[in-house]
Amino acid sequence: MNPRYDDTALFEALDPEERDALRRALGTDADAAEALALWYALRERLGAGLRRDLPDFDLLVLYALGDEPAVLAPEEEARLIAARPALEAALDAHPALRDVVRRVRADRAAFDDAWPAEPEPARTPDLASVVGQRAVDRQAERPSRGRRWAWRSAVAVAAVAFAALSVYLFQRDAGFETYETAAGETERIELADGSAVHLAAQSRLLVETEGARLVRLTGEAVFEVVPSGERFVVETATARTTVIGTTFGVKASEFETSVVLASGAVELAPRANPEAAVRLEPGQRSRVVGGQDPEAPTRADVTDVLAWTGTWHFQATPLADIVERLAAHYGVAIEAAPGLAGDRVTGPFSSDVAVGETLRTLALALDARVEGDAATGFRLVR
């Protein structure tokens, strides 16, 4: 065996010169190249098997952490219960996953060790400049997959936007409380479970008196749903939308209901046939027309669709696009440094806050900083 190829499988362990030499050698040695191709194909196969059996790595972490009481939030527990059979099958099929579980639990134990009985007094007065802003994104503690996705992680409140094309009145159910708005009027409604509804003009909302986890809506609204072990269900004339978590929007009329998902997951089904539900991924749209089954999900511009709410729901939106939107909205010059312009941001941003605060929040998420001011123009740089 040519010793130059001994470390092919450990490419990352080589120094740059060795890597270059190996690349050159592989270009002229057909046998070595074939071995390498087989090696990569083998690893691809292993990776594909893992992804097939464990499509959501976060669930494995929750599984590892969930063996102790009072660690998981109700929403996380619900996710875990639903996924547990498949998860345990994956653990049986891939012993490496049990290594990960042990690792996560070791990390948790180390965190316990680092947590003092009496926490130390605050000693970082300038921390406010880093993280002292009021949150504009109600994310749960489940983290994102990458640093540029600081705003992507699961959102613990669900915003549901409804826009009616026509008025359709549900029957007034004795178990429901009714809210209505007139033309030019909006109303914010606090539900019993802590969820909130921002009801748009000329809209009607019926809220289940007990539990407040079932609502019926005609018109237009934004829901901020507090997660719990129980699903939150929004019924329209034609469809039933189940909040599995996080942020989505719905557009409903007497004959049609369309759903756009900003983040998290929802299921959309015809009211008459719950079995025909489709599950949406963030950035997707589907609709129910008449009593038909939902259409196959397609891509949608979530930011534009939900802009009426006063919140921009960015969904893997390039910073360059966000900057353009902000500049138009605030009427100031804003630019992003070339190295930042392609970075993507996901999460809701209120259009009511000052431009400086919005930019600082973006900068925080992108490990960047804000230069300039409204007079001279703002610039995001890293």
Next chain:
Amino acid sequence: MPSFDPDVVLRAQAGDDGARERLLATLEPILRRFFLSRIGGQPDVDDLVQNTLLRVHTGLEALQNPARFKAFSMKAAVFELQDFYRGRYSGREYLYDPDRPPTDPSGPDTAGLRVDLERALEVLTPKARRILELREMGYQYKDIAEMVETTEAAVKMQVKRAFERLRGLLTLAGLLFLLSLGTAL
């Protein structure tokens, strides 16, 4: 100590910036101590701490039970650490998977392989397969060594031997091919 008092957490959730700042500032040294204990004095500790604080900051309003602030923070830190283990912090330094020389940007061409992949999988020992699966999840060899309770050198040796077995399979396939030609003649 009032900083992690549920009332302080509640005030922070309600928009009291002072309470929020105190909460995060108190958490910061705990996170630093945690990450230092897990990865040592690497420069990435600063990023880990800051990103975890960001997660706590942005997720705080969703915390339903303020008394569970510790578990809430622990989850944020553990998820962030998993991202680190799995190479998400070093991803920007490479234009390709560091384990994979970019001989073919479109990926390996499996069509011309003379060895069936299922057969190739069979040559992997259970331990080699376990190691390679952990690598596929993004863990580095030094972390894999800890996870399977051996040394980094032993892990790398397992990987090398697996690769050598694959080369052996190819050699065998070549010999069989030549034999079949001889028989045909």
